[in-house]
Each structure stands twice: as C-alpha cells, then as structure tokens.
Amino acid sequence: MAIGIFTPTWDPAQWVSTFRAQAPDIEIRAFPELGAREDIEFAVAWLAKPGSLQDLPNLKVIFSLGAGVDAILRDDTLPKAIPIVRVVEPDLTHRMSEYVMMQVLMHHRQQWRVEENQCAKNWDSFASPAASDLRVGIMGFGVLGQDAGQKLRGMGYQVAGWSQHRKNVAGIESFAGHGELDAFLARTDILVVLLPHTPDTHGILNRALFGKLSRRGPFGAPVLINAGRGKLQVESDILASLEAGELHGVSLDVFETEPLVKESQLWGHPRVHVSPHSAADSDPVHITRYIVHQIHRAQAGKPLENVVDRKRGY
Numbered sequence: 001m002a003i004g005i006f007t008p009t010w011d012p013a014q015w016v017s018t019f020r021a022q023a024p025d026i027e028i029r030a031f032p033e034l035g036a037r038e039d040i041e042f043a044v045a046w047l048a049k050p051g052s053l054q055d056l057p058n059l060k061v062i063f064s065l066g067a068g069v070d071a072i073l074r075d076d077t078l079p080k081a082i083p084i085v086r087v088v089e090p091d092l093t094h095r096m097s098e099y100v101m102m103q104v105l106m107h108h109r110q111q112w113r114v115e116e117n118q119c120a121k122n123w124d125s126f127a128s129p130a131a132s133d134l135r136v137g138i139m140g141f142g143v144l145g146q147d148a149g150q151k152l153r154g155m156g157y158q159v160a161g162w163s164q165h166r167k168n169v170a171g172i173e174s175f176a177g178h179g180e181l182d183a184f185l186a187r188t189d190i191l192v193v194l195l196p197h198t199p200d201t202h203g204i205l206n207r208a209l210f211g212k213l214s215r216r217g218p219f220g221a222p223v224l225i226n227a228g229r230g231k232l233q234v235e236s237d238i239l240a241s242l243e244a245g246e247l248h249g250v251s252l253d254v255f256e257t258e259p260l261v262k263e264s265q266l267w268g269h270p271r272v273h274v275s276p277h278s279a280a281d282s283d284p285v286h287i288t289r290y291i292v293h294q295i296h297r298a299q300a301g302k303p304l305e306n307v308v309d310r311k312r313g314y
C-alpha cells in the first residue's frame, strides 16, 4: 500500500517528507516515480497532470491539497467512482480570514491613499468611516466565507452572505440562490468572493454584476475582493468598471490565467491590490495531518469527511 503525491507545479519533496514523518508506516511515492501502480491506494493531488490519476487499479481516495477541486474535476480521465476529499482544515481557514480581513481594512482605511501620501511626504489626515457604516457581502458563504464573515462581523461591519442554500449564522443576513442575488448585491459596499469555480459561477464577476452593487456606501462606488478563483472574473470588465468609476477599488488573489501575465494592466493599476494566489496557502504540516487522519478513518471503515459532490462541482 502506498500514497502517491501528484504536485507537478510544487516541489513534492516537502510533501514526501511531511507524509513520511506523519505516516511512517505508509510508503510515500511522488509522481512520476510511482513504482508499481497497483500499490497506490491514496492519491494526493494539486494541479495534477490530466491523465496522471488514471490506471491506478487499487486507488481508493483522491485527496485535493486545497479547498478547491475545480482543477481535479476538469480532468476527463478522472476515475468515476473514486471519492474526492477536499481540504476543510482550521489552519487554511484562518489564513483565508486573515487575507479577507486585511483586504477589507486596506480598502476601508484607504491604505493606497496613505502610501501615496507617504511617497509625497504629504501630512494628510483624512477621516475614515466607521466599520459599522460599511456593508460587506460575502459571495460564497461556505466554510471559508462563514469564518471570514464572523470575524468581520466581530470587527463591527454589517455582513451578509450569499450561497445556494440559506444559512443560519448569528448576526449575518443570509441570501440564497439566483432569486436573491440582486438584493444581496444592492446592499453590498464591499464584495468579498469566496465561490468555487463551476459551470454556474464561470464569469459571474462581470460588469453587469458590478453595476448591481450599492453606490450608497461611503466611497460612492463598491469594492471587489476576489480570492475564490480567477475564472469567476472577467478582467477586462474589472478594468473598464474601474475606469468608469463603477468600482472604487479591487483586490485580486486569483486570475483568469495564472501566473498573471506581465502585460496585464492589473499589475500597475493604482486601485488594484494584486497577490499571487497566496490568500490561503496549504501548509504541508497541517494539511498532511488532516489527510493522514482521513486515511486512518478510511482504514478503520469510517466514512470519509468533506467528500466533494461531483455533480454540483464543489
């Protein structure tokens, strides 16, 4: 029995060594050096090469090394009946909430303006609105969205969430389904996006949607923060909406194409904060511990946790 590591864009060495340290009784092999393919019972994958997870006759579970599984599900050769388990783990959740709180604060406290003033040696002490005057809307109100939402609520913001199904989270208004999307957008000054990428959410962050956000907030135009997936957004629409004053500011951690191409105007735009898909990194020690725990559950005949619903795509 062996675990196969499939991480062509990451150095597998750190994952091999954390798995060896945390599961000394299990053989660990990194793609493409898998040895006898029939030994591989568990696959651990991040941006695995399409086709690399097929022809593993004894595969029992595929573990995603992240919360999102869009890349795994895009592989047409993926074995049909094998469960896929995604990451739901406090270290990753806390990292995402740190990113969201930091970006909301940077826009709320107009950090770009502070930095411009510092460059110009300009002592300009401008007033900031109270957090309680800002309405944050979280699009994608799942594990990550709810944690970030509760933390923002604790900081005093008015928070609402939008998801497929209604949620019951104290102090946070819940909007559900496409029928309630416009009402959710109309009450939102700062839009935080933590949706998965699925056929239903592809390109959802476009100029028409930005036009439905509130313009009654303290900045006169809304803010967009996307750490979900790049293919949710239409980057030409984001730039056009910024130019037209329909968006006040933007933070993007994810992009239509990653890495973001050097030619993109997003890099140099004064109202855009760019980060390299690093909002919530998968820490090898924490994520390996989570996966080893799931493997022990499977070996003990217990049900796996956080199994992806392939039909809905997340």
Ligand code: NDP
Residues within 6 Å of the ligand: 066, 067, 068, 069, 096, 139, 140, 141, 142, 143, 144, 145, 162, 163, 164, 165, 166, 177, 178, 194, 195, 196, 197, 198, 200, 201, 227, 228, 229, 253, 254, 277, 278, 279, 280, 281, 314
């Ligand atoms: P969850 O599955 O827990 O949450 C997803 C949320 O999106 C749910 O609330 C779900 O609704 C909602 N949703 C999905 N499709 C729709 C739709 N069509 N209409 C309305 N709501 C919808 O995922 P996580 O919170 O764990 O992660 C969210 C995403 O964050 C990941 O898929 C990944 O893409 C991204 N991510 C990015 C990282 C980064 O570093 N930038 C790191 C980690 C994750 P419901 O609850 O009703 O099903």
Ligand code: OXD
Residues within 6 Å of the ligand: 065, 066, 067, 068, 069, 087, 280, 281, 282
């Ligand atoms: C994830 C990610 O999905 O890091 O976990 O993007």
